[in-house]
Amino acid sequence: EVQLVESGGGLVQPGGSLRLSCGVSGFTFSNFWMSWVRQAPGKGLEWVANINEDGSERYYVDSVKGRFSISRDNAKNSVDLQIDSLRAEDTAVYYCAREFRGYNWGQGTLVTVSS
Amino acid sequence: EIVLTQSPGTLSLSPGERATLSCRASQSIASAYLAWYQQKPGQAPRLLIYGASSRASGIPDRFRGSGFGTDFTLTISRLEPEDFAVYYCQQYGYSPRTFGQGTKVEIK
Numbered sequence: 001e002v003q004l005v006e007s008g009g010g011l012v013q014p015g016g017s018l019r020l021s022c023g024v025s026g027f028t029f030s031n032f033w034m035s036w037v038r039q040a041p042g043k044g045l046e047w048v049a050n051i052n053e054d055g056s057e058r059y060y061v062d063s064v065k066g067r068f069s070i071s072r073d074n075a076k077n078s079v080d081l082q083i084d085s086l087r088a089e090d091t092a093v094y095y096c097a098r099e100f101r102g103y104n105w106g107q108g109t110l111v112t113v114s115s
Numbered sequence: 116e117i118v119l120t121q122s123p124g125t126l127s128l129s130p131g132e133r134a135t136l137s138c139r140a141s142q143s144i145a146s147a148y149l150a151w152y153q154q155k156p157g158q159a160p161r162l163l164i165y166g167a168s169s170r171a172s173g174i175p176d177r178f179r180g181s182g183f184g185t186d187f188t189l190t191i192s193r194l195e196p197e198d199f200a201v202y203y204c205q206q207y208g209y210s211p212r213t214f215g216q217g218t219k220v221e222i223k
Contacts, residue, residue: 035212037214044203044214044215044216044217045152045154045160045203045205045214045217046214047205047211047212047213047214050210050212059210059211060211061211062211095159095160099207101150101165101166101169101171102150102152102162102164102165102171102205102207103150103152103160103162103205103207104162105159105160105161105162106159107159108159
């Protein structure tokens with residue numbers, strides 16, 4: 001069974017940083033692109049970033065370029081999202097997803113940016 | 116960036132009725148890379164359809180995806196009580212990946 005479990009969310013002040021992590025099981029991690037998607041309270045889904053199988057390709061939505069960084073460790077079956085210079089508008093549930101015939105999703109981790 | 120526009124924003128229907136949801140892309144998408152998701156409050160999205168028309172594992176056959184190019188449709192043939200939710204389309208073939216803004220299917 002494909003499983004994805006996010007961690008690392010929490011309350012952070014504006015300008016602060018967080019590192020989100022997603023651990024996976026049930027599939028050969030190194031064979032798949034991985035994505036992060038976020039959802040602000042009461043809003044729709046927003047794709048944030050993805051990374052290819054070996055980490056050599058990374059893409060970001062314009063609104064997070066220069067502040068967010070996606071990475072992966074194929075030995076540990078994990079994908080991370082480093083979030084810097086946090087803003088109030090980054091408040092959201094952050095989901096990790098496997099890209100394969102659509103997305104398989106984790107349950108999400110909540111990031112709240114507030115003073 | 117490919118913009119996906121979903122319509123209508125809200126669909127008010129009764130159980131047993133047919134729901135037709137639209138997703139229009141700002142440029143042509145290879146059908147292999149169009150997906151539909153269902154999301155209920157407090158839950159992660161659930162994959163329904165991939166490749167525009169293939170049902171994901173465990174998805175009932177009342178859910179049907181169709182379309183090509185720039186126009187795609189999700190049809191729910193007979194609404195069950197558990198189908199009232201928000202539905203999103205997504206293209207996952209081009210970077211950046213993008214989602215539609217969602218269609219809420221509510222009980223009339």
